[in-house]
Amino acid sequence: MRRGREEAPVDEPLGNIITFYSYKGGTGRSMALANVAWILASGGKRVLTVDWDLEAPGLHRYYAPFLSDKDLTGSEGLIDLLIEFRDATAVGGAGAADDKWHEAYADISAYVVSLDWDFPRGGTLDILPAGRQGASYSARVNSFDWVEFYERRGGGVFLESIKEKMRADYDYVLIDSRTGEVTHQLYVEDSYAGAKREWNAAQDAMGKTLRFIPIKVSEISCDNGCAYAEEFAAAIPEADLRASTQGLTVFFSAKSGNQMAIPLSGALIAKQLAAVDAARAKLPTNAAAAGTGAVAR
Numbered sequence: 001m002r003r004g005r006e007e008a009p010v011d012e013p014l015g016n017i018i019t020f021y022s023y024k025g026g027t028g029r030s031m032a033l034a035n036v037a038w039i040l041a042s043g044g045k046r047v048l049t050v051d052w053d054l055e056a057p058g059l060h061r062y063y064a065p066f067l068s069d070k071d072l073t074g075s076e077g078l079i080d081l082l083i084e085f086r087d088a089t090a091v092g093g094a095g096a097a098d099d100k101w102h103e104a105y106a107d108i109s110a111y112v113v114s115l116d117w118d119f120p121r122g123g124t125l126d127i128l129p130a131g132r133q134g135a136s137y138s139a140r141v142n143s144f145d146w147v148e149f150y151e152r153r154g155g156g157v158f159l160e161s162i163k164e165k166m167r168a169d170y171d172y173v174l175i176d177s178r179t180g181e182v183t184h185q186l187y188v189e190d191s192y193a194g195a196k197r198e199w200n201a202a203q204d205a206m207g208k209t210l211r212f213i214p215i216k217v218s219e220i221s222c223d224n225g226c227a228y229a230e231e232f233a234a235a236i237p238e239a240d241l242r243a244s245t246q247g248l249t250v251f252f253s254a255k256s257g258n259q260m261a262i263p264l265s266g267a268l269i270a271k272q273l274a275a276v277d278a279a280r281a282k283l284p285t286n287a288a289a290a291g292t293g294a295v296a297r
């Protein structure tokens with residue numbers, strides 16, 4: 001197994017980052033990503049695949065024949081990298097005089113695993129796994145405080161550094177993202193007669209952009225003027241839900257200029273979060289980790 005890779009020459013164009021997302025789980029997203037990556041590497045490209053589906057990592061399974069650590073029980077990954085950065089900020093790194101100090105932590109090469117396969121024309125295929133697999137894995141993921149990471153540790157700038165590093169080192173970065181999870185999404189159906197509305201954006205009450213998920217636009221009939229049904233959703237970060245015990249409102253807007261505000265009560269949010277917690281508690285790795293109550297590293 002090779003780990004890490006050499007620096008790309010400075011004058012090379014930056015690589016493309018492509019995220020694979022699907023609203024539903026189990027649709028073949030990871031398998032599609034694994035195959036596209038393989039095809040690109042076979043065409044001589046330097047390809048990095050990233051398992052950003054932290055709650056249900058599985059991309060590595062498709063590459064098992066080409067990995068010496070097939071279950072990744074001995075290989076650290078993304079969550080380990082994020083924890084290392086977070087812990088460094090906790091001991092004062094964030095206040096360091098050198099404002100580029102975090103770039104050292106954004107060096108993904110120590111966490112990247114290369115597939116043991118000789119691709120033609122200099123192609124390479126690497127994977128940045130979700131994190132070291134084992135009993136403590138889900139505790140590490142579930143206890144990671146994203147709000148704190150973004151708001152107090154400069155997580156946004158750090159992720160930006162990681163992105164730049166990836167684009168400099170690879171031609172293609174394919175990210176396997178988490179499935180659209182119903183518990184964290186506000187699903188909306190809008191049926192109407194008249195011109196197509198094309199709902200396309202969502203915000204919270206503070207004006208923060210929420211990820212808009214287009215699902216379907218169907219023409220119901222065009223007999224006496226047209227009627228349409230649009231289905232879409234807004235992803236609400238779990239941390240925002242947890243911080244909204246009083247309820248929150250999601251504002252949708254459409255290309256047509258239409259707007260709608262959908263209030264979610266605190267009681268509904270609490271119910272959804274309770275369901276999420278109950279589902280997580282049933283995960284076997286979680287149950288094992290729950291006993292420790294600590295972040296195992």
Ligand SMILES: Nc1ncnc2c1ncn2[C@@H]1O[C@H](COP(=O)(O)OP(=O)(O)OP(=O)(O)O)[C@@H](O)[C@H]1O
Binds near residue numbers: 026028053056179
């Ligand atoms: N094109 C395909 N034809 C038939 N079966 C497929 C195809 N693509 C994937 N599968 C099978 O479907 C199952 C789910 O695939 P995969 O894990 O890639 O989906 P996913 O969308 O990444 O799922 P998850 O939401 O769990 O991450 C696997 O058993 C896979 O072998």
Ligand SMILES: [Mg+2]
Binds near residue numbers: 029
């Ligand atoms: Mg998957």
